[in-house]
Amino acid sequence: MSKISLKKLYIKLFDLVENYSKQEAINIIQKYLYLKFNASNTDLLIDKFISWSKSIEKEIVFDLNKISQGIPIQHVLNKEFFYNNLFYVNQDVLIPRPETEELVDMIIKNESANKIKTILDVGSGSGCIAITLDNNIKSKVIGIDVSEKAIIIAKNNNINVGANVIFIEKKIEEYKPDIKFDLIVSNPPYIPIKDIDCVDDNVKKFEPKLAFFVYDDPIYFYKEIIKFSKKHMNNNGKIYFEINDKYYSDLFKYVSDANLSYSFVKDLNRKFRFLIINC
Secondary structure, eight states: OEEEEHHHHHHHHHHHOOSSOHHHHHHHHHHHHHHHHOOOHHHHHTTOEEEEOHHHHHHHHHHHHHHHTTOOHHHHHTOEEETTEEEOOOTTSOOOOHHHHHHHHHHHHHHTTSOOOEEEEESOTTSHHHHHHHHHSSSEEEEEESOHHHHHHHHHHHHHHTOOOEEEEOOTTTOOOSSOEEEEEEOOOOEEGGGGGGSOHHHHHHSOGGGTEESSOTTHHHHHHHHHHHHHEEEEEEEEEEOOGGGHHHHHHHHHHTTOEEEEEEOTTSSEEEEEEEO
16 A cells, blocks of 8 residues: 655645635545544644555545535544544434534533532434543433434444443433433524524535424423423532524523523633523
8 A cells, every 4th residue: 555645635635626615625625634534734734644545546536526515524424523532423413513512621621520420411413422421520421312313323422432321212301210410411403493494505404403403492492401400400400501692592581581590601703602500
């Protein structure tokens, strides 16, 4: 097997990416090199050499053809990094976002020193939140999701990453656990189905609608999880939500009217992206 420099490969990839602006193509190529070859921007800068063969070249042409059709890189390669671990993803689960990584990082920093015993992840998807928390906070973690396909993926990621999360196929409205939780975390669906035309085509085509859309009320699942917490949460517990800043005012009114102890937190882009509720 021969070798090729990353800069030479970068040029090859640039010629294969179609239907994107120059900056979009640059971002796609950098992401592709990272996921396909675990090659960072630093590796590209120093022009690191990687293994090369005709079969690898054919794979790349095949991959870039799909990417040029608008298929997300993560679905073409069936993987995404999250908090330094590699997770399998496909069209049955959300692609992990940087904002979700921010949420998990905040929880780990806030809670690692506390004696947390039980954590519930509502709407687990690929399992990236539950698995990462299990690997970084000493506790028993349970993840639930309404999708059977998502639960299968989460269980496989659980094994591959080396975690011990218990994943259960269940709706939050129907979940009746025999334990109480110290911490609940969720990035629930929040887009009313009537607004589906406002969503990016890539999301509508390639990511699960169950993970994004609700019928009418954009904060329906936030209400359901808060309702659940009143019966199934220990004293001094916390709920960590990822939110969309578009619905900040709806959530602010709801938690204020309910006399809850809460705080909204901005993400790195200075948008209200997280809600913490003290139970």
